[in-house]
Amino acid sequence: MRIDAISIFPDYFNVLELSLLGKAKQSGLIEFQAHDLRSWTTDKHKTVDDSPYGGGAGMVMKPEPWGLAFDDVLTPKSTVIFTTPAGIPFTQKLAQELSTREHLVFACGRYEGIDQRVVENARSEVEVLEISIGDYVLNGGEVAALAMLEAITRLMPGFMGNAESIVEESHSDGLLEYPSYTKPQSWRGLEVPEVLLSGHHAEIEKWRRAQSVERTRQNRPDLID
Numbered sequence: 001m002r003i004d005a006i007s008i009f010p011d012y013f014n015v016l017e018l019s020l021l022g023k024a025k026q027s028g029l030i031e032f033q034a035h036d037l038r039s040w041t042t043d044k045h046k047t048v049d050d051s052p053y054g055g056g057a058g059m060v061m062k063p064e065p066w067g068l069a070f071d072d073v074l075t076p077k078s079t080v081i082f083t084t085p086a087g088i089p090f091t092q093k094l095a096q097e098l099s100t101r102e103h104l105v106f107a108c109g110r111y112e113g114i115d116q117r118v119v120e121n122a123r124s125e126v127e128v129l130e131i132s133i134g135d136y137v138l139n140g141g142e143v144a145a146l147a148m149l150e151a152i153t154r155l156m157p158g159f160m161g162n163a164e165s166i167v168e169e170s171h172s173d174g175l176l177e178y179p180s181y182t183k184p185q186s187w188r189g190l191e192v193p194e195v196l197l198s199g200h201h202a203e204i205e206k207w208r209r210a211q212s213v214e215r216t217r218q219n220r221p222d223l224i225d
């Protein structure tokens with residue numbers, strides 16, 4: 001998979017070198033490049049924003065630099081992801097779907113957002129998704145892009161050393177993951193649940209399923225029909 005990120009703060013993405021993504025890049029599983037949107041400005045001040053039509057607080061990102069950036073970065077097989085609080089919810093299911101795309105382009109807005117015509121223009125050429133990582137506002141879309149990048153790339157075949165570890169995760173079966181325990185068996189007077197020491201795999205699976213349902217009922221009743 002090829003991944004590009006376009007932002008006025010491309011250095012936000014340097015952190016990816018530290019994580020598993022660094023290894024995935026070395027192994028050739030992923031090609032990643034961050035781009036500075038200001039590379040596509042034409043004035044000496046490298047202007048990327050202006051005041052909103054219709055008035056209101058804040059500034060809006062101008063369409064021209066984005067259009068020129070997309071002209072250079074997009075291919076017919078690209079999927080453009082605008083990270084925005086006004087987007088569709090980012091879910092494990094969506095991460096799974098996006099993990100099979102050939103080319104992801106993350107468009108990270110700042111200020112009050114990007115001129116909507118940038119989205120419309122891109123939609124006339126390639127697949128475009130406006131995606132939110134939750135019901136809250138950030139100062140920029142970069143952190144959301146990093147979260148989505150990690151959730152998507154870790155699902156790619158060959159990315160995680162132990163493919164098993166991504167099978168039984170929260171949200172992979174519509175429920176939250178069961179609680180986990182490791183050594184020591186007794187810690188500060190707290191014991192590991194007996195069933196996990198029993199060696200009865202059927203009983204352990206039953207207990208874990210019940211724990212998942214209970215945890216989901218407590219923390220995310222909206223996930224239970």
Ligand SMILES: COC(=O)c1ccnc(N)c1
Pocket residue numbers: 083084085109110131132133134135136137138139140141142144
């Ligand atoms: C500027 O971007 C955001 O504030 C943002 C992006 C994606 N998801 C959110 N919940 C917020």
